[in-house]
Amino acid sequence: MKKTIIFGTLFLTMLSCGSDEKKEAKKPKATVILPLIKAAKAEKTSFTHKISIQGNVESSQDILLNSEMSGMIKEVKIAAGDKVSMGQVLLVMDASILSANISELETQLEFAIYLLDKQVELFNQNLGSEFDKKSAENQVNSLTAKLNTLNIQKSKMMVTAPFDGTIDQVFAKRGQLASPQMPLMRLVNTDDTEVIASVSEKHFKNIKKGTLIKVSFPNYDLDPIMTKVSSIGSYIEPTNRTFSLRSKVHNTMGLMPNMLAELEITDFKVDSGLVVPSRSILKNSNNKDYLWVLLPVSDKTYNVKQVFISKLKMYDGKALIEENEEIPNGSLIIEGGARGITNKDLVRIK
Numbered sequence: 582m583k584k585t586i587i588f589g590t591l592f593l594t595m596l597s598c599g600s601d602e603k604k605e606a607k608k609p610k611a612t613v614i615l616p617l618i619k620a621a622k623a624e625k626t627s628f629t630h631k632i633s634i635q636g637n638v639e640s641s642q643d644i645l646l647n648s649e650m651s652g653m654i655k656e657v658k659i660a661a662g663d664k665v666s667m668g669q670v671l672l673v674m675d676a677s678i679l680s681a682n683i684s685e686l687e688t689q690l691e692f693a694i695y696l697l698d699k700q701v702e703l704f705n706q707n708l709g710s711e712f713d714k715k716s717a718e719n720q721v722n723s724l725t726a727k728l729n730t731l732n733i734q735k736s737k738m739m740v741t742a743p744f745d746g747t748i749d750q751v752f753a754k755r756g757q758l759a760s761p762q763m764p765l766m767r768l769v770n771t772d773d774t775e776v777i778a779s780v781s782e783k784h785f786k787n788i789k790k791g792t793l794i795k796v797s798f799p800n801y802d803l804d805p806i807m808t809k810v811s812s813i814g815s816y817i818e819p820t821n822r823t824f825s826l827r828s829k830v831h832n833t834m835g836l837m838p839n840m841l842a843e844l845e846i847t848d849f850k851v852d853s854g855l856v857v858p859s860r861s862i863l864k865n866s867n868n869k870d871y872l873w874v875l876l877p878v879s880d881k882t883y884n885v886k887q888v889f890i891s892k893l894k895m896y897d898g899k900a901l902i903e904e905n906e907e908i909p910n911g912s913l914i915i916e917g918g919a920r921g922i923t924n925k926d927l928v929r930i931k
Contacts, residue, residue, distance in 0.1 A: 615882060616928045619917035620875060623857045625910045628901040630849035630894045636778030636796075638830070638840040642744050642770035648674065648759045650737040661751050665742045665768070672753055672765055676738040683731045690724040697721050746770035774832045775811070776842050779823040787848035788813065794828050795845040803834055810846075849894055851901065855908065859900040861916045862892060873915035873922060874908060875930075885915065887924045 652674035659671050697717040703709030746768045753765040776796055780788065790810055797805040814825035828844075830836065862870050870892050875883040891903040908914070913930075915922070922928065 616922060616926065617918060617931045618915050618922070618928045620913045620930045621858045621861060621916035623855055623872075623902075623908050623910070623912045623914050625853050626856050628849075628851050628854050628856050628894065628896075628899065629847055630896040630901075631845050631847050632780075632784060634778050634780055634844050634846070636776050636826075636842045636844050638774050638836045638838055638842055639777050640769060640771055640774045640838045642746060642768075642773075643838045644743070644768055645764040646671070646740055646743075646766050646768055647761055647764055648672075648737070648740055649761060650674070650734060651758070651760045652676065652738055654753055654755055654757045654759050657751065657753055657755055659748050659751065659766070661748055663748045665746060665748060667742055667744050669742045670739050671742055671748075672740040672759075674738040674740075674759055676735050679731055679735045679738065683728065683735065686724055686728045686731060690721065690728060693717070693720045693724050740765060742768060744768070744770055745772075769838065771832050771835075771837060774830050774836050774838070776808070776828045776830055776844065778826050778842075778844050779818070779821065780826050780846075782817050782822045782824060784846075784848055785813075785824060788826065788846060793847050796828070796830070797843045797845070798836075798840060799843055800841055806830065806834070854893075854901045855904050855910070856899050856901055857914060858916050859895045859898055861914050862890070862900055862902075863919065872908065873919050875913040875915065875928070878927065881929055882927050883913070883930065885922055885924065885926050885928055 654672065655675045656673040657671075658673065659665060665671065697714075697720070700709055700714045700717040704711065704714045747770070749767040749769045751766045752763075753759065759765060776794075788810060790813055792810045794808050794810060795805055796808060797803075808828045808830055810826060811829045812827045817824055826844075857872065861872055863872070864870055869889055871887050871889045874886045874888050876886055877883055886907070888905060888907045890905060890908070893901045893903060895901075902908075915928075918931065
């Protein structure tokens with residue numbers, strides 16, 4: 582009886598073990614999931630680096646007009662918005678006192694000339710002295726000079742336009758007392774304007790006269806314009822370490838002085854260099870730049886290799902690096918998804 586029970590127990594145990602082995606045999610083998618990355622190419626191509634700075638539109642013919650003489654304003658001949666020509670009379674001041682003085686001097690000068698003629702006749706007839714003749718000549722010359730001075734002063738009682746332009750503002754009013762210290766009006770000529778900007782001194786060696794500039798106007802619905810640097814400042818401002826840059830712009834767009842401008846300047850350009858996406862460049866714990874270069878293992882898998890590089894310039898999502906034997910033209914590199922990857926890991930391209 583005991584032998585029968587033991588035998589049954591062993592048989593059931595063997596059946597149970599056989600069933601477990603079948604279950605284990607049915608389980609699928611575990612597969613290795615390779616990291617999925619985004620790849621890009623390191624290519625030899627042209628590279629351009631640009632800087633963006635803010636500037637202002639200015640005009641050399643943007644002035645406040647003042648009178649050279651003091652006087653009561655008699656007539657204002659223009660209004661804001663009027664276009665004027667060089668030499669046009671803009672404002673007239675009361676010159677009645679000067680006119681009266683001029684009339685008095687003209688009478689005195691007429692009599693002095695008469696006396697001079699008589700003294701010359703007497704001198705030629707040996708009836709008059711040379712002293713009398715010289716005194717008469719001096720009187721005529723003195724009165725002529727005084728008359729010229731008064732005529733010049735009278736001409737200063739009118740304010741004229743020094744150049745063609747547009748009257749932007751008029752401050753003077755009829756009946757007001759004008760003085761040389763008081764601005765009367767603003768005259769602006771916007772036919773020829775220039776863009777002026779302050780540039781950091783670190784860019785001084787890369788910006789020259791003739792450097793191309795793209796000028797845009799962010800606050801206005803105006804198309805960007807292409808121009809060139811017309812002059813470079815020869816002085817570094819000590820307060821902000823900048824130098825001035827000027828670019829002449831022929832105004833066909835209605836530009837006004839003090840308009841905000843944005844300048845995009847090409848300060849570096851190479852026709853052929855090794856260029857990679859800037860986001861593919863990583864740094865190690867020693868702050869050294871490197872790339873993950875992909876080495877093909879099969880059609881779908883790649884080994885990764887860490888290659889240290891020297892970064893030259895970065896702009897607009899691209900980076901120019903020194904040529905490297907380990908990164909030939911057209912090499913695949915990791916652009917995204919490199920977190921947690923180590924040297925010689927196997928990866929797949931997304």
